[in-house]
Amino acid sequence: MDPRPIRTQPLVSVHDLSFYRDRRMIFQGLNLAIERGKVTVIMGGSGVGKTTLLNLIGGRLTPAGGSVTVDGQQVSALARRELFRLRRRIGMLFQSGALLTDLDVFENVAFPLREHTRLPASLIRHLVLMKLELVGLRGARRLYPAELSGGMARRVALARAISLDPMMVMYDEPFAGLDPIGMGVITKLIRELNDALGMTSIVVTHDVAEASAIADYIYLLDQGRVIAEGTPAAMQASTAPEVRQFMGGLPDGPVAFHYPAADYLADLLGS
Amino acid sequence: MDQDRGVVGHIRRVGRYTLDGVARLGRAVVFFARLVPGFSVVVTRLSLVVQQIYMTGVLTLVIVVVSGAFVGMILALQGYNTLVRYDAQSSLGLLVALSLVRELGPVLTALLFAGRAGSALTAEIGLMKATEQLAGMEMMAVDPLKRVVAPRFLAGWVAVPLLAAIFSAVGILAAYVVAVSDLGLDGGVFWAQMQSGVSVTNDIMGGAIKSVVFGLVISWIAVFEGYDARPTSEGVSRATTRTVVSSSLAVLGLDFIMTAFMLRGL
Numbered sequence A: 001m002d003p004r005p006i007r008t009q010p011l012v013s014v015h016d017l018s019f020y021r022d023r024r025m026i027f028q029g030l031n032l033a034i035e036r037g038k039v040t041v042i043m044g045g046s047g048v049g050k051t052t053l054l055n056l057i058g059g060r061l062t063p064a065g066g067s068v069t070v071d072g073q074q075v076s077a078l079a080r081r082e083l084f085r086l087r088r089r090i091g092m093l094f095q096s097g098a099l100l101t102d103l104d105v106f107e108n109v110a111f112p113l114r115e116h117t118r119l120p121a122s123l124i125r126h127l128v129l130m131k132l133e134l135v136g137l138r139g140a141r142r143l144y145p146a147e148l149s150g151g152m153a154r155r156v157a158l159a160r161a162i163s164l165d166p167m168m169v170m171y172d173e174p175f176a177g178l179d180p181i182g183m184g185v186i187t188k189l190i191r192e193l194n195d196a197l198g199m200t201s202i203v204v205t206h207d208v209a210e211a212s213a214i215a216d217y218i219y220l221l222d223q224g225r226v227i228a229e230g231t232p233a234a235m236q237a238s239t240a241p242e243v244r245q246f247m248g249g250l251p252d253g254p255v256a257f258h259y260p261a262a263d264y265l266a267d268l269l270g271s
Numbered sequence B: 001m002d003q004d005r006g007v008v009g010h011i012r013r014v015g016r017y018t019l020d021g022v023a024r025l026g027r028a029v030v031f032f033a034r035l036v037p038g039f040s041v042v043v044t045r046l047s048l049v050v051q052q053i054y055m056t057g058v059l060t061l062v063i064v065v066v067s068g069a070f071v072g073m074i075l076a077l078q079g080y081n082t083l084v085r086y087d088a089q090s091s092l093g094l095l096v097a098l099s100l101v102r103e104l105g106p107v108l109t110a111l112l113f114a115g116r117a118g119s120a121l122t123a124e125i126g127l128m129k130a131t132e133q134l135a136g137m138e139m140m141a142v143d144p145l146k147r148v149v150a151p152r153f154l155a156g157w158v159a160v161p162l163l164a165a166i167f168s169a170v171g172i173l174a175a176y177v178v179a180v181s182d183l184g185l186d187g188g189v190f191w192a193q194m195q196s197g198v199s200v201t202n203d204i205m206g207g208a209i210k211s212v213v214f215g216l217v218i219s220w221i222a223v224f225e226g227y228d229a230r231p232t233s234e235g236v237s238r239a240t241t242r243t244v245v246s247s248s249l250a251v252l253g254l255d256f257i258m259t260a261f262m263l264r265g266l
C-alpha cells in the first residue's frame, strides 16, 4: 500500500484496473492517479471507456481486476452504506445532465439536500439560490428541464452536483454539444469551482482544445490503458505519434480509426 | 444462420424463448426481493406514496367510473332478459351485485388499470432509466428503488382494490337506475334482494382478495418491466407493450385459479 499519509496521497488512484463488457476488453492494466485540488482531464476517442471509468470510480460498476481507491477507501470493497456515504462527497455531471424531468430547476438542485439533510426550508432555499447564482441561473429556477437549452441544463446539473459541497466533481463530456460561448462558460465554471471551493475535478472529454485550456494534467487513453500522460504543454510538445495524432486531430494513425473488422475485400466479396 | 431453419431451428427457437422467459421470471423475483426493503418508505416518506396514489387515481378514475356505469347498465339489461324467462326478475339486484363484486369489478378494473396506469408506470420508469435519471440518483447516493420504484409499486397495489370498489359501486348504481327507470322494476326489491343475498365474508372478501392480488401482480410487472427495459426508446416501447400483455394474461389466469379455489370453499 501507499505509505504516504492520506493527505498527500492522490485522491483517486486506479491500480492495474481491468474491466470487461460481455467478454470484450474495455480496460486492462489501467493505472492513473488524480491529484487533490487539481483538474485532471481524461481524454480518449469515443468508446474507449471514459464514461465506464467514471462509473467504476463512483462504484456503479465493479472491476474485474485491480482496484480503484478514493480518499483511502477501496471502492469495490465498500458495503452499500459506506459506498453511499462516499458518493455524497462526489458530484457527478452526466453527459445528458440527468435532471429529474418532473421537478423544476430549483427542486432539482434542492433534491440532494432534501434527501440527505434535515435542513429547514429557509436554509435549503438559501443554499439552492447560492448554487444557482454560481452557475448564473438564479433567474431560471422555476423552469422545467424540458424548457432549458443544452448548456443551461448542464449548468443546472452542475449546480446540483455541487449542492452538497463535494470533495470531487466528475464531469462526463461537459463540452459536448455546446456552442462556443456555452463551452467558455463551462470551462470557466469548472476552473472557478475547482479553485474557489478547493475541489478536485475529473473531466472526461475528447475535445483537445478545451482539455488543454482547462487541464492541470492529462491522461490519454486508448485500447484499455493510458498511452500518454503529462501537463497540457508536455502533451502538445510530445513527439510520440499516437499523442500527436490525437492532439492534432489526425483521422488515422497508430490510434485506429476502424473498429476491429474482418478483411475489407473479403467482406465485400461476401465469403 | 442456417441452423435456425427447419425443424431443428424451430426447436432451438422454442428453447431460446423458454430460457428467456425463465430468466426474465428469475430477474423479476430477484428484483422484487431487492424492492422489499424499500417498502420502509411508507414509514419514512408516506407523502411519496400518497402522491403516487393520487397520480394513478387521477389517471384511472374517470375510465373506471365510465366503464363501471356501462357494465352495470349492460348487466341490468342482459340479466333482466334472462331472469324474466323464469319470472325471477326480482333477483336482478342480486345478480348484478354478485357479478360485479365477485368477478367483473376486480377483473375489469385490473385490465383497465394495466392498460392505463400500468403501461404509464413502465414508460415512466423506463424513460427515467434511458435518460440516466436513475443512474444520476444512484450517484447522488439516493437509492432509486426506494425513492422512485417502491412508492409507485405500493401506490399501484393500493389503488387497484380501491378502484375495483368504485367500479362495483358505480356499476350497481347504474344497474339500479336502468332497472327502475327503464325496466320498471321496484327499487326496494332490487336493494332488498341484494342485501340479503350478498355475503360479506364470502362474496365481498373474495372480490377484495382478488383485486389485492391483481394490484400486486400488475404493479410488480409494470415496475419490473420499466426497470428492466433496455435504455433506448425502442426498449421502453417494447417494455410498455409487454406490461399490458403480460399483466392482462396474468390477471385472467390468476382469476381462473382463484375463482376455482373460492367456489370450492377454501
Ligand SMILES: Nc1ncnc2c1ncn2[C@@H]1O[C@H](COP(=O)(O)OP(=O)(O)O)[C@@H](O)[C@H]1O
Binding pocket: A021, A026, A044, A045, A046, A047, A048, A049, A050, A051, A052, A053
Ligand atoms: N451498458 C452497456 N452494456 C454493454 N456495453 C456497453 C455499455 N455501456 C457502454 N458499453 C460499451 O463500452 C464501451 C465504452 O463505453 P463508454 O465508457 O460509454 O465510452 P466513452 O464514454 O469513452 O465514449 C463502448 O464500446 C460501449 O459500446
Ligand SMILES: [Mg+2]
Binding pocket: A050, A051, A052, A095, A172, A173
Ligand atoms: Mg461517454
